[in-house]
Amino acid sequence: KAGVTQTPRYLIKTRGQQVTLSCSPISGHRSVSWYQQTPGQGLQFLFEYFSETQRNKGNFPGRFSGRQFSNSRSEMNVSTLELGDSALYLCASSLTNSANEQFFGPGTRLTVL
């Protein structure tokens, strides 16, 4: 069974630009969660999607958004990039919710210049 895939793996953007990251969950998994990891703040929860609906959102500004498609694939978008958005963005899939075992993707390393 294929694992969670994320594209792209690396991305360099400049301040003010926007970016879209993609996550394909394990087949059969309907919940996708997104996380941001930085050296200073560690891992932080961004949002969780289930059956194309955002079920929960972390404490991030509205510049961070996401969506989930009918095949459970998910995208997250960050608009008006700031230097502080440089981070490793991880997605994780699970069968139904975060109380189930989470399977993490390799992450997308975003650098904002």
Add this chain to the structure above:
Amino acid sequence: KNEVEQSPQNLTAQEGEFITINCSYSVGISALHWLQQHPGGGIVSLFMLSSGKKKHGRLIATINIQEKHSSLHITASHPRDSAVYICAALSYSGGGADGLTFGKGTHLIIQP
């Protein structure tokens, strides 16, 4: 808002030693995850606990709901256990699940 604290932040031990990593949280939770992250970023889920104890190979995880505390133990530690270990708690509020709150991680180095 849930606060998750891990200790120690850094731990260096000799091969074969028994390792304990602790995790405390501030509010009631429905589940607690232990994760392992190797250099390069890949994260692997080790355990998901809601009560009691789980064992997988040389790894043991326990949780005490009343004391809001969980521990991860590694028996007969090996250099390949060197990684960052992260606990993450799932709590619920009136609006539903709050999403996972993560500890800062424990950097473990096992020397041969």
